[in-house]
Amino acid sequence: MTKIKRLHHVAIVVDKIEDSLSFWEVLGLKFGSIRDVPEQDSRVAFLQLGDSEIELVEPINDSSGIARYLAKHGPGMHHICIEVEEIDPILANLREKGFRLINPEPQTGDGGEKYAFIHPESTKGVLVELYELPG
Secondary structure (H helix, E strand, O other), X not given: OOOEEEXXXXXXXXXXXXXXXXXXXXXXXXXXXXXXXXHHOEEEEEEEEOOEEEEEEEEOOOOOHHXXXXXXXXXXXXXXXXXXXXXXXXXXXXXXXXXOEOOOOOEEOOOOOEEXXXXXXXXXXXXXXXXXXXX
């Protein structure tokens, strides 16, 4: 079985990143950067929390999945991301056991990372992202 490495990040959907940063900075989290994520039609701010991160996710248009989520649920926690050693065998195992996957096959991000989302219906209400770093 593939090794689970750590909680990589918790993603929080926000209306506007800049308006949300002050709270997290007052808590002492260090702001890293803001990155555009065109494949998700969003912008993401990264805040360091030990060896994990909090990600503030802002939609960049009204038709994205993030925008639809924000319109339906309002700002708040969107998903948790678990870093794994190898994503492919985990996804195969989940498929075999009948879990509903948003991404049956891993997607590849700009930095070469592989990721896939597991539908909240299969996790009792939590959107879970699996994440494999390159190398």
